[in-house]
Amino acid sequence: MPASPAPNTLPPRFTGTFVSAFAVLCGARTDLPDRHVCCVFWLNIAAALIQILTAIVMVGWIMSIFWGMDMVILASYKEQGIPQQL
Template sequence: MDHGPKEGDSAAGAAAGDAARGAAAASSGGVVVQVREKKGPLRAAIPYMPFPVAVICLFLNTFVPGLGTFVSAFTVLCGARTDLPDRHICCVFWLNIAAALIQILTAIVMVGWIMSIFWGMDMVILANQQSFTSGAEVQSSRE
């Protein structure tokens, strides 16, 4: 695409247009936007489990809605970390049990089954994030 002066345009007008385009590119090139997801208490109570356990919970949630969420509640008692550090372990455990009950009770109308599958996918995503962050920490401690 030719950005040079066209017939009837002056060279000064073309140079001003090029300068404006350059300034717009420079101002938009350095902008960093950070987005943070705000999680509700039930979503924040999903534990960061080891990857194989998260995959098993996803499998259980896919075929028996709420069962994988129920199993994940016990990983909280075994020391799995959550996004609710200020809450007591028993409170987080009961939040996971409540999520499992909601999934089981609403599975009749398919809402709980869909919620259960998404819950299991979130468990796998969180486990994957945990494995990447712990791998980076191990790598930096070796250097």
């Protein structure tokens, strides 16, 4: 049996918001009672699209933090004279 994809991938980032947009059309209550249902639907769709588009940026941002931490760790090893294994 092939391995299943990791649960923390792209789809979970926006599916909740996307599903909630359609839930509003089905009569779900919202925090914006003064807005029309279509307006809340499109706001949720826009939020889901923004989440999809910024997912790549967030992954890159997190990876840059990890690389920065690695560089500091390697520099401290070199300063202490500890042999490094790359």
